[in-house]
Amino acid sequence: MAKLISPWKRHLMALDEVAQRLERITRALDEAQVRYGLVGGQAVAIWVASREPAAVRTTKDIDILARRDDLSRVRAAARAAQMEYFDVLGVGMLLDRRDPDPRHAVHLVWAGEKVRPEHELPAPEVDECHTGWLAARPSCPWMASCA
Numbered sequence: 001m002a003k004l005i006s007p008w009k010r011h012l013m014a015l016d017e018v019a020q021r022l023e024r025i026t027r028a029l030d031e032a033q034v035r036y037g038l039v040g041g042q043a044v045a046i047w048v049a050s051r052e053p054a055a056v057r058t059t060k061d062i063d064i065l066a067r068r069d070d071l072s073r074v075r076a077a078a079r080a081a082q083m084e085y086f087d088v089l090g091v092g093m094l095l096d097r098r099d100p101d102p103r104h105a106v107h108l109v110w111a112g113e114k115v116r117p118e119h120e121l122p123a124p125e126v127d128e129c130h131t132g133w134l135a136a137r138p139s140c141p142w143m144a145s146c147a
């Protein structure tokens with residue numbers, strides 16, 4: 001008979017899966033020496049945790065700012081992290097081989113390009129913000145405009 005998993009345990013497992021996926025892709029990008037920035041909900045959650053841990057909220061996906069010119073290197077890093085690159089309706093994403101659900105993907109935000117045509121400003125260049133884990137710091141004016 002299958003053991004039932006409590007909702008709380010499922011919640012903790014989901015958080016662990018996001019954290020493991022984030023660790024795998026950032027480690028692979030670092031090892032491949034790809035300049036990137038962590039943006040979006042995970043970046044905000046990490047920054048909030050540094051200020052008020054009780055206020056942290058998270059999302060199921062991960063958003064990485066990268067240069068489109070680095071796509072081949074991002075793809076190679078993703079493969080090393082057991083992820084595959086897909087373009088779904090114009091959105092670049094890295095899908096985990098074990099959980100190929102776009103809702104749980106690493107979404108790529110292209111530096112210097114608008115995320116959506118109706119956005120007023122393009123995403124910053126990677127060099128305009130802190131890179132890697134430090135991108136969670138709101139010193140980048142673009143992050144503030146996304147709130």
